[in-house]
Structure formats: structure tokens, C-alpha cells
Amino acid sequence: MSRIAARFKALAAEGRGALIPYLEAYDPDRATSLELLRAMPAAGADLIEVGMPFSDPSADGPVIQAAALRGLKAGATLVGVLDMVAEFRKEDDATPVILMGYVNPVESYGYERFCKDAAAAGVDGLILVDLPPEEGAVIAAPAQAAGLDIIRLVAPTTPDARLSYVLAHASGFVYYVSIVGITGTRSASAHDLAGAIPRIRAATDLPLPLVLVCARQSRLLRPPA
Amino acid sequence: MKCVIYMGATDVERQKPNVFRMRLLGAEVVPVTAGAGTLKDAMNEAMRDWVANVADTYMLIGTVAGPHPYPAMVRDFQSVIGEETKAQMRAAEGRLPDVVVAAIGGGSNAMGIFYPFLDDVSVRLIGVEAAGHGLDSGKTAASIERGRPGVLHGNRTYLLQNADGQIDEAHSISAGLDYPGVGPEHSWLNDIGRAEYVGATDTEALDAFQLCTRLEGIIPALESAHAVAYAAKLAPTLSKDTLLVINLSGRGDKDIFTVAEHLGVTL
Numbered sequence: 001m002s003r004i005a006a007r008f009k010a011l012a013a014e015g016r017g018a019l020i021p022y023l024e025a026y027d028p029d030r031a032t033s034l035e036l037l038r039a040m041p042a043a044g045a046d047l048i049e050v051g052m053p054f055s056d057p058s059a060d061g062p063v064i065q066a067a068a069l070r071g072l073k074a075g076a077t078l079v080g081v082l083d084m085v086a087e088f089r090k091e092d093d094a095t096p097v098i099l100m101g102y103v104n105p106v107e108s109y110g111y112e113r114f115c116k117d118a119a120a121a122g123v124d125g126l127i128l129v130d131l132p133p134e135e136g137a138v139i140a141a142p143a144q145a146a147g148l149d150i151i152r153l154v155a156p157t158t159p160d161a162r163l164s165y166v167l168a169h170a171s172g173f174v175y176y177v178s179i180v181g182i183t184g185t186r187s188a189s190a191h192d193l194a195g196a197i198p199r200i201r202a203a204t205d206l207p208l209p210l211v212l213v214c215a216r217q218s219r220l221l222r223p224p225a
Numbered sequence: 226m227k228c229v230i231y232m233g234a235t236d237v238e239r240q241k242p243n244v245f246r247m248r249l250l251g252a253e254v255v256p257v258t259a260g261a262g263t264l265k266d267a268m269n270e271a272m273r274d275w276v277a278n279v280a281d282t283y284m285l286i287g288t289v290a291g292p293h294p295y296p297a298m299v300r301d302f303q304s305v306i307g308e309e310t311k312a313q314m315r316a317a318e319g320r321l322p323d324v325v326v327a328a329i330g331g332g333s334n335a336m337g338i339f340y341p342f343l344d345d346v347s348v349r350l351i352g353v354e355a356a357g358h359g360l361d362s363g364k365t366a367a368s369i370e371r372g373r374p375g376v377l378h379g380n381r382t383y384l385l386q387n388a389d390g391q392i393d394e395a396h397s398i399s400a401g402l403d404y405p406g407v408g409p410e411h412s413w414l415n416d417i418g419r420a421e422y423v424g425a426t427d428t429e430a431l432d433a434f435q436l437c438t439r440l441e442g443i444i445p446a447l448e449s450a451h452a453v454a455y456a457a458k459l460a461p462t463l464s465k466d467t468l469l470v471i472n473l474s475g476r477g478d479k480d481i482f483t484v485a486e487h488l489g490v491t492l
């Protein structure tokens with residue numbers, strides 16, 4: 001069983017939801033972001049999303065845009081990001097790590113080589129926000145061969161017919177964007193979610209975490225002293 | 226209807242007359258400071274606005290780039306240029322042109338004039354990219370000539386990018402050509418050999434801007450001046466009866482401040 005499936009199974013047995021924080025790699029530098037990554041499981045992270053900095057994060061709000069730019073300035077490359085995950089894995093073999101980013105750097109690296117190297121580094125899943133399922137064939141087979149989940153995004157604006165299509169190409173869990181908009185701008189209301197969750201639930205058995213926005217640095221994720 | 230225009234902060238500065246015109250017409254012009262503050266950053270910001278306001282907002286892209294169906298839609302609209310060129314050339318000369326030259330930013334004016342000629346294989350189609358300081362200077366916007374295929378803004382095309390797939394900042398003296406990508410259909414026309422893609426530098430465009438103004442009494446846009454520059458280089462190599470069309474995609478009134486600055490003139 002993959003780390004992602006094992007983690008969601010354990011959470012279900014405990015009867016609690018998953019906390020999945022997001023961390024931009026190399027922000028503000030490699031050492032600090034690695035330290036943050038290492039501190040996350042003890043601080044309550046059940047799964048971790050690691051952002052792969054990209055020059056043009058067109059689906060992201062100002063916070064992640066700035067983080068990505070800092071990451072690139074600090075020298076982030078995909079090789080460097082994978083290496084960070086590999087170092088994290090030396091100490092933690094259970095917490096799933098999902099890489100999130102844009103497709104062009106991955107295409108440039110080579111889909112097959114990237115999936116192999118990512119799996120070897122201990123990555124469990126990939127979220128490529130600008131790779132729609134229609135174009136997903138480039139990564140589907142190499143990801144499957146490497147044992148990586150391809151996590152797909154669905155949004156409140158995703159119509160039912162498309163929901164089934166997108167979810168037919170998803171594995172690991174479903175990334176429900178929960179608001180109409182870019183990252184970090186606002187959170188969905190309980191009312192929005194009450195309508196949305198049953199609709200997506202009806203279309204998939206995959207775990208369904210929700211994207212929420214922390215307006216300020218929360219205690220839970222305070223950087224280690 | 227409310228109209229919001231995202232424009233790179235750098236371009237707001239060097240396209241001041243256009244910005245003023247848009248504001249006079251009632252548009253809100255939002256300067257985008259991300260990245261180098263040029264077209265690529267404005268595209269990112271417009272897409273962010275659109276995904277947040279998709280229920281009541283229509284997005285327009287000013288070139289043949291972006292996700293499907295934008296490149297095809299913009300091409301279809303712009304193809305009135307090629308249709309009219311064909312009709313006028315038939316009326317004036319009784320035959321098709323031999324060569325069509327157009328500047329390439331994202332590629333909409335070029336796509337528009339090329340499209341109706343695609344099946345007329347006798348017509349040479351030449352797209353002129355902005356070579357900036359020179360094709361090999363690292364300060365260029367020549368995506369086809371110096372880029373490699375990749376994915377940006379929802380389409381696969383030639384992109385100026387580094388070895389890690391991070392998108393480079395483009396450079397051109399001309400705001401409208403300063404984009405590290407190019408419409409995907411141009412990449413395809415390049416790959417199948419139907420159209421040729423060449424470069425003209427900042428300096429060549431500045432010279433052509435002045436040449437066209439003096440000889441024709443027409444002040445061309447700096448973008449279009451790139452096409453004029455290449456046509457001026459090509460024409461002496463062609464026979465006298467060659468019919469060569471240059472697409473003057475815009476007027477240069479907006480560019481006189483930039484040109485004056487480069488010529489060391491204070492207005």
C-alpha cells in the first residue's frame with residue numbers, strides 16, 4: 001500500500017481528518033525549508049505538500065507567488081527539491097510527501113526520468129496544476145510505473161460530467177479547490193462545502209481533503225526555534 | 226460593462242499614450258509588477274482574475290496565445306487582415322503576393338495575415354521575431370529561433386526558458402514583442418516549414434522606423450518596424466517584379482517617446 005493510502009486508512013481508523021500543510025521548497029533558502037519540512041510531522045502534519053517553485057505560478061495568489069520567487073532566487077531546481085525530499089525521508093518513512101507545481105519544469109526534466117527520480121527520493125504523489133487530464137497521458141504511465149499518485153484538481157465550477165472525467169484520471173486523493181479562484185485568497189464557507197462535498201463524494205471513493213487558507217501564521221506551524 | 230486591462234508595469238511606462246487612450250475610453254488599466262512587468266506577467270495576472278471571477282467575466286487575450294480555444298479564436302478574428310490583403314492584391318495586381326512579412330510578438334497580426342494564404346503555397350510567409358540585442362545576446366524575444374518547446378499559459382509552444390524549464394524574461398525595445406512565448410500555431414508552421422521565422426534587432430527596428438517614416442510618411446509601430454527592417458533586407462535580393470507585402474500592424478505615434486529616448490532626443 002502506498003504511503004498516501006496507508007495514511008488515509010490510519011486516519012479513517014482513528015476517525016479524524018488529515019492536516020496537509022503546504023511548504024514552498026527553498027523558501028527562503030534550502031536549509032530553512034528543509035528544517036520546516038522536518039518539523040511538520042511532529043507539529044501535526046499528516047501529509048505534506050511541497051511546492052516546486054516556478055517562474056509563472058498563474059494559479060497562485062500573492063503569497064505563493066512571492067514564495068516561489070524567493071525559492072528560485074535561493075537556487076531551487078527540481079533536482080534540489082527531490083534531494084530535499086530524500087533528506088527528509090532519511091528520518092521519516094511514513095509521512096506522505098506530495099510535490100505540487102507546474103508542468104513545464106517537469107517536462108523539461110523529462111516525465112519518465114522525473115517520476116523515477118521522484119519515487120526514488122521518496123515522493124508519493126504529484127499535483128501538476130496546469131496539466132489537464134486531456135494532456136495527462138505524458139505522465140500517467142511513468143507515474144504508475146514509479147508508484148506515484150497523480151492527484152487531480154476539481155473546483156466548484158467543475159460540472160458533473162467533467163467531474164467524472166477528471167476523477168477517472170485521479171489517484172491518491174482529490175484536491176478540491178473549494179473556492180473559485182487562486183490559492184490563498186479566501187476559504188470556502190461551511191455552506192459552500194455542505195453543497196459541494198456530497199456532489200464530489202458521489203463521484204469518487206478517493207479521500208477528499210479541502211483547501212483552506214490560514215490568514216496568519218498559525219501556532220501549529222510555527223517554524224522551529 | 227466594466228473593462229479591466231492588465232498590463233506589465235514596464236509596458237504601462239513605455240506605452241503611456243496607449244494607457245492614456247484606454248483610460249479615456251473608460252477602461253481600468255492595472256499595472257502588473259510581478260516578474261519583469263511585461264506581457265507574460267500581465268497574462269498570469271489576467272488569468273488569475275479570470276479564474277476568480279469566471280462566473281461574470283469574459284477574458285480576452287490580445288494575441289494568439291493562451292489556452293484553447295483562444296489561439297484559434299484570435300486567429301479567426303485577425304484573419305480579416307489576410308482576407309483583405311488577398312482581395313486588395315487581386316484587385317490591384319491581379320495575382321497573389323509572392324512574400325508576406327509580419328512581426329511576431331505573440332503572433333496575432335502575423336497569424337491573421339498568414340492564415341488565408343496557408344494553402345497558397347507559392348506565397349512565402351515570413352515572421353519577424355524581435356532579436357532584441359541580437360539573437361545570441363541572451364536579451365531577445367525570439368522564441369521560435371532561440372526557444373525550445375514547453376508549456377506556458379495553457380499551450381505548448383516554443384518558449385524562452387532555462388535548462389530547468391523556468392521561463393526566461395524576454396527582451397525587446399518594443400513592448401508588443403516582449404513575450405517569451407509565441408502562438409502555438411506559429412510553432413507548428415515553423416516545424417512543418419510552411420512559414421519562415423527570422424529576427425530583427427532593436428537597432429534594426431529603430432532604423433526601419435525612421436526609414437519608413439521618411440520614405441513613406443507613415444510612422445510604423447515599433448513592432449511593425451521589425452517587419453519593415455527584415456523586408457528592407459530581403460527586398461534587394463528579390464527580382465523587381467516580386468510582390469512583397471509588409472503587415473503594418475499598428476501606428477507608431479505611441480512609440481515616439483521610446484524612439485526619441487533611444488535617439489537621445491528629449492521631447
Ligand SMILES: Cc1ncc(COP(=O)(O)O)c(C=O)c1O
Nearest residue numbers: 330331332333334401448474475
Ligand atoms: C502594433 C502592434 N503590432 C504587433 C504587436 C505584436 O503582437 P502580435 O504578434 O500578437 O501581433 C503588437 C502588440 O502589442 C502591437 O501593438
